[in-house]
Amino acid sequence: MEAVAGFFMACMMMLGLLALARKVIATWHRFVRDLRGETAQDPPARTNRRGVDVVSYRTRNGRSDYKFRIERAADSGYRAYIVAQPDYGNRGTDNHATHRLSDGRCYYVCWTQRLDSPEQARKVAAMWADKTEDYILQGRRF
Numbered sequence: 257m258e259a260v261a262g263f264f265m266a267c268m269m270m271l272g273l274l275a276l277a278r279k280v281i282a283t284w285h286r287f288v289r290d291l292r293g294e295t296a297q298d299p300p301a302r303t304n305r306r307g308v309d310v311v312s313y314r315t316r317n318g319r320s321d322y323k324f325r326i327e328r329a330a331d332s333g334y335r336a337y338i339v340a341q342p343d344y345g346n347r348g349t350d351n352h353a354t355h356r357l358s359d360g361r362c363y364y365v366c367w368t369q370r371l372d373s374p375e376q377a378r379k380v381a382a383m384w385a386d387k388t389e390d391y392i393l394q395g396r397r398f
Contacts, residue, residue, distance in 0.1 A: 320392075336378070
């Protein structure tokens, strides 16, 4: 019985080390990309049955995951609706500090220019996620 428990613990430790190695490698790739001055890759998009893009994005520092729903708005091009994001903790959550707006059903990324394509909305969502991450962790407003 002790041998089985030992084997189980060894397997769990290996899985943990693999997960940690994956995070370290992803962070290293982001660091190298930043040193080279390369821009972040656009988050991958997935279209659901209604034709709405669902976008997952991991911040450049590799700490947080965000999800957005890219939808066409009736009068203003495309919007990046915020589906999931980290909690703001002790930071202010007002619309001005967080650059979010609401249409009554959901928050979306506040952007002053018209977003004419889903690709533009995805880029803005990725930029917003990185800036929001800085705000949450360090209080840097944007």
